[in-house]
Amino acid sequence: MTIGIRALNTSPVKSIKRNIGVxxxxxxxxxxxxxxxxxxxxxxxxxxxxxxxxL
Incomplete structure (x- = not known):
């Protein structure tokens, strides 16, 4: 079966590290x-x- 797949954001952009989080x-x-x-x-x-x- 032939299917088409489309990816969003295929050009990755490096994230900005802020050293914050929860x-x-x-x-x-x-x-x-x-x-x-x-x-x-x-x-x-x-x-x-x-x-x-x-377990």
Whole structure:
């Protein structure tokens, strides 16, 4: 199957380092909130988030 792929921002621009930021805060990616001190387990079938260490 022939498909076309288009990338945005194909000319990378170096970021400006300001040495500021925030740590230990929840972040959200793809509709999932990742909370500090939680565990993330990933395999080929998917992803699992847990408040407890499972392994």
């Amino acid at each position: 740590t230990d805060i929840p972040v959200k990616f793809g509709g999932i909130t990742f909370v500090p001190d939680n565990y993330v387990y990933v395999d080929a079938d998917g992803m699992l988030l847990s408040k407890q260490k499972l």
